[in-house]
Amino acid sequence: MHSVTRVPGPCLAGLVARGDFVSRDAIKLVAGMRCFFANRLQSTAATSLPRALPAKSDFCSRHLGPREKDQREMLKYLEVKNISELIDKTVPENIRLNREMNLDSPLSEDELIDRARQLAATNKVFRSYIGMGYYGCLTPNTILRNVFENPGWTTQYTPYQAEIAQGRLESLLNYQTMVTDLTGLDVANASLLDEGTAAAESMGLCFRYTKKRKFYVSDKVHPQTVAVVQTRASAMGVDVVVQSIPQMDFSKKDICGVLYQYPDTEGAVQDYSDMIKACHDSKALAVCATDLLSLAVLRPPGEIGADIALGSSQRFGVPLNFGGPHAAFFAVKEPLTRLMPGRVVGVTRDASGDRAYRLALQTREQHIRRDKATSNICTAQALLANMAALYAVYHGPAGIRDIATNVHHWALIFARGLMHEGHVVEHPHFFDTLKVKPNAPLDDIRKRAASREINLRYFADDTVGISLDETVKQKDLDDLLWIFDCKKNAATIAEEMPEAPQDSVLFSSHRRTTDYLTHPVFNTLVKHWDAVCMSIGVCRSLQVPFGDANSALHETAGEQGRFSRTFHDFLGFLYYETEQYDGNDAFVVSGIYKPAPVRAFGSVARLQAAVRRVGTGSVRDHRIRQDLFTAEQWCSGRVCRIKNDICSFQSQG
Secondary structure, three states: OOOOOEOHHHEEEEEEEOOOOEEEHHHHHHHHHHHHHHHHHHOOOOOOOOOOOOOOHHHHHHHHOOOOOEEEEHHHHOOOOOHHHHHHOOHHHHHHOOOOOOOOOOOHHHHHHHHHHHHOOOOOOOOEEOOOOOOOOOOOHHHHHHHOHHHHHHOOOOOOHHHHHHHHHHHHHHHHHHHHHHOOOOOOOOOOOOOHHHHHHHHHHHHHHOOOOOOEEEOOHHHHHHHHHHHHHHOOEEEEEEEEEEOOOOOOOOOEEEEEOOOOOOOOOOOOOOHHHHHHHHHOOEEEEOOOHHOOOEEEEHOOOEEEEEEEEEEEEEOOHHHOOOOEEEEEOHHHHHHHHOOOOEEEOOEEEEEEEEEHHHHHEHHHHHHHEOOOOOOOEEEEEHHHHHHHHHHHHHHHHHHHHHHHHHHHHHHHHHHOOOOOOOOEEEEOEEEEEOOHHHHHHHHHHHHHOOEEEEEEOOOOOEEOOOOOHHHHHHHHHHHHHOOOOOOHHHOOOOOOOOHHHHHOOOEOOOOOOHHHHOOOOOHHHHOOOOOOOOOOOOOOOOOOOOOOOOHHHHHHHHHHHHHHHOOOEEHHHHHOOOOOOOOOOEEEOOOOOOOOOOHHHHHHHHHHHHHHOOOOOOOOOOOOOOOOOOOOOOOHHHHHHHOOOHHOO
């Protein structure tokens, strides 16, 4: 008797046309198909070696479960002769390539790793100070080795099974607590895909909350974020207006929200209180795109009056990874909780009355609400959120503040050196980013920067942007000063600076005065081993947790290449000749483009009309029936750490 499970037809993407009842073995066949394609490519690849030589690698059979015997049994159950016939019956003719793929000959695992190293060697790893939401960081080796490179963390993504995911859930709860503490808001998720996506989600939240179709975006928001918001808005029928904050007109009360950057993309730190008040008077929401590290020394958005705060947590210990992935954070005021997208971890009690962690507010999710969902948690960068949370646990509040203060002090020293040579620093208050109007030809600065293998940001108005980070050392700052032809080095400038410089945000009205990361988990010395034993995974148990990337273990060989510094230390924004050096002197920023037109279900007009018909959807919580799920009784208000909460990693070992 074959074991049969009921699954939604769309889950198998039309793989088997036998109704909604599908064999468990048939589900496994998806993995087997991957093996089939690999073997098919291998068999058609041209080679000059004798066919009698044995195969170099059995990677496919080791990585994927089904063997030939297993495949024959599954094919027999599906009543097809071979996988080719299965493909013919399930894959529509109009989407097939109908030609041989132009691929290199198959490689063994060791050949693949060598090839990856060769490709990485063609990159020139410049020091990059472009900023715009991407910054160098120092990942603690404990996190790098035991989390980032550990299949036990990288394989299982979304912790659907709370029973065997308490460690990951606890870490994600730490992430939420970290975000709410630093932003000064009530509730945070864990997490979203990136800062641009989070900004687009904030626009959707504002639209659902106010039912208005006009959204203001400050022209000082990172350009890639603006592009993502505009692309999403074209599908939602929302009118996005990009302009400077003084030009925004709130008198008509026809806007749903305002998105601004703090500190802005040019590095300026400003007081947005008046703009936020005008926004609230017009019944709109204020959305703050911000930098988590800066909030260690700057007033939090919630204290200023923002309703939503979002951004990237990349600089909390997550390598640049050639531009991504990086976890975005998203925090809101309490009334907006049920409109907020993304995974939310809460505290509950199990059937024995013991405190436990679980995914909360799941009735917002797509797997439950379908077309009326306000969230689809997917994987949502859980690994990267865990890395950021562990970074905060590793350093604690004092360590985070020290890192932020050091970055700011480097920026102050650099600004003093520039101004001493007659260059103009455009903004009086800044955290880590300077916009400089040089008194020398811009071409000279570009050539000097290229000679030291340094990337800077070049604005259209012939100004230069420089964003510093925690990786900066004295030699780096001396090189930056040399690029601008400054005569003094960093040490000399630092000796001449007063103890309380007036241009420092640490001695201004923008400074932070409230505490953060006060929970014991952030204030307890963490041993290196504690970061390893937090959760059950396929490398420590015979159980395969739900959310394990369709139960496919991430192969070691495939993961190994990305740990090279020439890959994971590459920035999101760089110049083409540094990505693969070809001697070309053209300076073109890679990765910033105008938003692509959205064409879904025919035309944009039809899609917009459909959105208007559907409306914003109901977000009422259809609560779990208590007689069915007595073990999951929700503890109100517990989506972040409180003082008497569980704080020991070992308690979840």
